[in-house]
Amino acid sequence: MSTFDNPFDSKRMLNSSGCSCGRHVSQAEHERDAIRQLQCAPVEAPQSEEKRYEGVVASAVMRAMFPKDVARRAFLKSVGASTALAAISQFFPLSTATEVFGQGAPLEKKDLKVGFIPITCATPIIMAHPMGFYSKHGLNVEVIKTAGWAVIRDKTLNKEYDAAHMLSPMPLAITMGAGSTPTPYTMPAVENINGQAITLSVKHKDKRDPKSWKGFKFAVPFDYSMHNYLLRYYLAEHGLDPDADVQIRAVPPPEMVANLRADNIDGFLGPDPMNQRAVFDGVGFIHILTKDIWEGHPCCAFAASNEFVKTMPNTYAALLKSIIDATAFAHKAENRKQIAEAIAPANYLNQPQIVLEQILTGTFADGLGSIQKVPNRVDFDPFPWESFAVWILTQMMRWGQIKGDVDYAGIAKQVFLATDTTKLMKEVGLTPPASTTKSFIVMGKTFDPSKPEDYLASFKIKKSA
Numbered sequence: 070m071s072t073f074d075n076p077f078d079s080k081r082m083l084n085s086s087g088c089s090c091g092r093h094v095s096q097a098e099h100e101r102d103a104i105r106q107l108q109c110a111p112v113e114a115p116q117s118e119e120k121r122y123e124g125v126v127a128s129a130v131m132r133a134m135f136p137k138d139v140a141r142r143a144f145l146k147s148v149g150a151s152t153a154l155a156a157i158s159q160f161f162p163l164s165t166a167t168e169v170f171g172q173g174a175p176l177e178k179k180d181l182k183v184g185f186i187p188i189t190c191a192t193p194i195i196m197a198h199p200m201g202f203y204s205k206h207g208l209n210v211e212v213i214k215t216a217g218w219a220v221i222r223d224k225t226l227n228k229e230y231d232a233a234h235m236l237s238p239m240p241l242a243i244t245m246g247a248g249s250t251p252t253p254y255t256m257p258a259v260e261n262i263n264g265q266a267i268t269l270s271v272k273h274k275d276k277r278d279p280k281s282w283k284g285f286k287f288a289v290p291f292d293y294s295m296h297n298y299l300l301r302y303y304l305a306e307h308g309l310d311p312d313a314d315v316q317i318r319a320v321p322p323p324e325m326v327a328n329l330r331a332d333n334i335d336g337f338l339g340p341d342p343m344n345q346r347a348v349f350d351g352v353g354f355i356h357i358l359t360k361d362i363w364e365g366h367p368c369c370a371f372a373a374s375n376e377f378v379k380t381m382p383n384t385y386a387a388l389l390k391s392i393i394d395a396t397a398f399a400h401k402a403e404n405r406k407q408i409a410e411a412i413a414p415a416n417y418l419n420q421p422q423i424v425l426e427q428i429l430t431g432t433f434a435d436g437l438g439s440i441q442k443v444p445n446r447v448d449f450d451p452f453p454w455e456s457f458a459v460w461i462l463t464q465m466m467r468w469g470q471i472k473g474d475v476d477y478a479g480i481a482k483q484v485f486l487a488t489d490t491t492k493l494m495k496e497v498g499l500t501p502p503a504s505t506t507k508s509f510i511v512m513g514k515t516f517d518p519s520k521p522e523d524y525l526a527s528f529k530i531k532k533s534a
Contacts, residue, residue, distance in 0.1 A: 176207055177381040178231070181388065184215040184224055185234035186290075187418045188322050188340040189428055190261045190369035192408060193395040193449060194234045195418070199411045202395040206387040214416065217321040218291040225374065226252060232373035232388060234260065238461045240372045240484050242293040247470050253375035256453055257486040258392050260369040263360035264428075264447030265296060266344040267303065268353045269336035270329055274437065277356065279307035288320035288328060288337035295368050298464040299359050300338035305530040306512050312468075312532060329353050340368065341428045341447065342420045347436070349424050354436025358446055363511040365450075367457045378486075386493060392451065393490070394497050399449040405429035451494065453485040456506040456518035463525045469532035477521045 145153055185191040195212055197203050203210040215221050218236060222243065225233045240254040241247075269276070276282065282304070289296040301311040311317055320328055325343045328334045330352045337343070338359070347353030359366060371392045378385045398404055409425035412418050418425065427433035431446040458481035465471045487505035494501040506518050516524055525531075 174383040174386075176387055177384045179207060179209050179384070181208060181210045181231040181384070182213055182229070183210055183232050183234070183388075184213045184221050184230040186218065186221065186322060187214050187420075188369075189342055189412075189418070189425065189447060190264055190340045191234040192399050192412060192429075193260055193392055193451075194371060195412045196399065196408050197391050197395040199417075200395070200398075200408075202391045202398070203388075205394070206391045208384070208387055208391060210388070210391075212417075216323075218294070222249060225372070226250075228374075231377060232371065235370050235372040236291055236294040236296075237367045237370040237457065238293045238295065238298070238465065239291070240370070241458060241461055241480065242465070242470070244480065244484050245471055247465065248293060254372060254484060255375055255378050255486050256370045256372045256458075256484055257378075257389050257489050258371040258396065258451040259367045259453050259457075260371060260392075260396065260449070260451075262365050262367055262448050262450050263358070263445060264368055265299070265338060265340055265359040267300065267336060267338045267356040267359070268329070268344045268347050268436075269356050270332070270334075270353055271351065271436065273335060274354060279304060279309060282309065282335070283314045285335040286316045286318070286333070288318055288325055288334045288339065290322050290325075290339060291319050293465075293470070295359075295366060295461070296338045296340070298461065298468075299362055299366070301468060302464070302511065303338075303357075303362055305528065308530075310530050326350060326352065342418065342424050345424050345428050345433060346420065348434055349421065351436075355433075355441075358443065360443070360445065363509070365448075365509065366511075367454075370453070389489070389493050390497050393494055393499065396449045396451040397497070397499055402430070402444060451490060451499075452501060453487050453490055454505065454507055455481040455485050455487055456508070456516070457481075458485040459506075459518040459521050460509075460511075460516055463521050466525055467528060467531045475521075478518075481518075 183194060185194050198210060198212045213230070215224065215233075218239065221230075221233050221235060222239060224230045225235075226243070226249065235256070237256060237259065240256040243249055243252050243254040245251060287300060289300055291297065297317065300317065304311045304315065309315060318334075320334070320337065322340055322343050325334075325337045325339050326347050329337065329347055330350070336353070336356070344353070344355055348355060359368075371389070373385065373388075399408055406426055406429070409422050409429050413420055413422040413425055428447060431444040432440065432442050433446070435441050455478070459477045462471070462475055462477050462480065466475060482505075491501040491505075508515055508517050510516070514527075
């Protein structure tokens with residue numbers, strides 16, 4: 070759904086007053102939109118950018134001239150769209166304004182290095198290079214394949230990378246000094262939602278009940294990861310203490326399938342393409358997709374230091390626009406096979422294209438003899454909901470990674486830059502949500518971001534202080 074409604078259409082409303090946020094004809098429509106949440110439908114392909122900018126500028130001018138839609142619509146009905154455009158252009162140079170808007174402010178730095186881990190969660194960051202989204206916004210970005218999350222963290226902290234693909238809990242952990250020296254970090258965009266799974270060794274096909282997993286050895290990509298928290302949550306909801314009844318170790322994603330094949334682990338909660346590659350290689354099966362644990366959960370993210378954001382605001386904005394643009398393109402199902410082809414080569418994911426197509430299209434073999442069709446197995450949605458951060462912080466507290474009094478809402482707002490993302494999403498033609506927080510359900514339990522302490526207290530299984 071584009072924000073760029075035609076300001077010269079007398080049937081369109083630019084300023085609706087029928088709902089609480091002022092963007093819908095009625096409160097009922099507002100509620101329906103809230104339920105749909107964020108629809109990352111991109112505007113036209115890159116070649117239509119000039120038209121999109123024209124729409125932004127024209128809409129701004131018309132809103133300024135006609136604060137009330139009824140007056141604008143009456144004016145258009147009386148003179149017609151063409152006459153209106155010609156008349157306004159005599160007094161306001163729309164073409165010049167559009168050109169200025171499109172150029173933006175000068176970039177402080179055009180040559181950037183962005184690190185990534187070779188997994189499908191990094192799709193927008195990776196594909197933005199071969200598919201031209203960085204260059205479209207005036208940047209020359211080198212995307213660098215990196216061995217593991219600790220290396221990603223250290224290279225960004227050491228300023229070897231300007232920004233990076235990170236797990237969404239990592240900027241929170243870095244900011245709070247969990248596992249590293251405290252350094253203010255930001256997460257202005259989510260890379261992917263859903264897109265993970267619990268994969269077990271083929272020898273465990275008869276052990277589908279988690280209660281039978283006592284003594285299992287599991288891998289997750291990193292201690293500060295959604296994978297770790299979702300696996301722990303899933304185990305605990307089935308009565309297993311993840312610190313006592315099983316072993317959980319950190320294994321870099323590219324090494325997960327090899328460890329499963331070597332019988333070093335019984336399973337993993339990992340990112341794709343590792344889950345599908347285990348099926349493809351005949352060594353594992355998909356037990357459950359994480360979307361069935363928490364529909365719409367965040368996983369990976371685009372992150373940068375607070376220093377980078379503040380010292381290079383124009384470069385930061387261009388980089389974030391590139392990521393948001395690419396994320397919106399990746400959201401559309403009809404683009405997924407093209408994306409699979411773009412990110413399959415050795416310098417990116419180094420995976421068979423068919424494996425990536427199964428993941429991105431959601432039509433895949435599960436390793437149990439069935440073909441599943443789950444279109445939103447993985448999806449791409451850039452909005453960094455502050456309530457995501459609050460949930461992550463509750464799990465960091467639950468499992469002893471952070472202690473003491475935590476300003477959940479304050480840290481969430483500081484790190485997950487929802488306000489920045491809202492502004493820049495509008496600039497690239499997307500519709501951001503009206504709020505920066507929302508409630509959601511994890512395994513049947515509703516999470517209210519305004520009551521993190523109550524949520525934390527409700528768990529029977531957690532790490533003792």
